[in-house]
Amino acid sequence: MLTTFLTHNELDTISYTFQAAIVIDVLRATSTIVTALSNGARFVIPVGKIEEAVDIKRIQPDLILSGERNGIKPQGFDLGNSPLEYSEEVVSGKGIILTTSNGTKAIQKAKKIAGNVYIAAFLNISYVVEQLSAYENIAIICAGNESEVSYEDTQLAGFIISKLTECKRYSLSDSSLIALRTWEAIRRPDFSGTHSQKLIELGFGRDVDFCQKIDVFPSVPICKGERIVRNLIK
Numbered sequence: 001m002l003t004t005f006l007t008h009n010e011l012d013t014i015s016y017t018f019q020a021a022i023v024i025d026v027l028r029a030t031s032t033i034v035t036a037l038s039n040g041a042r043f044v045i046p047v048g049k050i051e052e053a054v055d056i057k058r059i060q061p062d063l064i065l066s067g068e069r070n071g072i073k074p075q076g077f078d079l080g081n082s083p084l085e086y087s088e089e090v091v092s093g094k095g096i097i098l099t100t101s102n103g104t105k106a107i108q109k110a111k112k113i114a115g116n117v118y119i120a121a122f123l124n125i126s127y128v129v130e131q132l133s134a135y136e137n138i139a140i141i142c143a144g145n146e147s148e149v150s151y152e153d154t155q156l157a158g159f160i161i162s163k164l165t166e167c168k169r170y171s172l173s174d175s176s177l178i179a180l181r182t183w184e185a186i187r188r189p190d191f192s193g194t195h196s197q198k199l200i201e202l203g204f205g206r207d208v209d210f211c212q213k214i215d216v217f218p219s220v221p222i223c224k225g226e227r228i229v230r231n232l233i234k
């Protein structure tokens with residue numbers, strides 16, 4: 001069964017569990033996590049609140065404190081939520097604390113409903129599908145924007161469902177069918193939604209271009225305890 005959640009707020013009332021969950025926040029948290037780990041970061045700690053992130057940094061000052069609120073890097077933070085900031089020179093060998101508006105909250109909620117939690121972006125989609133095809137009962141979690149559906153996240157969910165159902169027979173929830181049909185209508189990333197526009201207005205147009213790239217990084221981040229680590233695909 002493939003069950004899709006179109007926003008992270010939908011997880012608040014879930015009382016059942018899944019073998020695996022995949023978290024999608026194309027703009028921009030999961031694109032940033034995939035990029036950071038692929039560029040050699042040792043781990044990412046996803047955190048819901050700014051104060052929590054700052055507390056971790058106080059105890060472990062060597063970690064990079066990063067994230068955003070309203071798209072912008074909070075005062076005193078080392079990095080924002082732009083994947084392009086997470087170059088090899090900046091993150092290689094480092095641990096990162098990340099707090100964002102939606103993505104890191106979605107990851108924390110995913111950990112409550114599944115033992116195996118993976119992180120997806122267009123940047124690593126085929127590698128994600130390879131890992132997921134081992135499971136029968138999968139939650140596909142789109143972060144969305146608070147309780148609003150995100151167009152890009154829904155497209156990627158549909159792309160993943162399209163690839164998974166090519167290799168195996170799965171039942172689809174209605175939300176999975178909505179995501180699949182959204183993807184099938186275009187069959188390429190279409191970043192014409194409101195979030196892309198907002199990021200372009202904030203000066204992050206290059207992020208919007210970058211996050212549309214497919215299969216740039218052969219790695220699938222996976223949650224291990226409080227950390228997200230790189231699962232290198234050979």
Ligand SMILES: O=C(O)[C@H](CS(=O)(=O)O)OP(=O)(O)O
Pocket residue numbers: 025027028029030068069070071072081100101102103104143145195198199
């Ligand atoms: O930084 C982002 O892209 C968003 C925040 S906003 O929608 O731009 O305000 O955060 P995310 O948690 O990655 O969706």
Ligand SMILES: [Mg+2]
Pocket residue numbers: 025026027028029102103143144145150
């Ligand atoms: Mg988002």
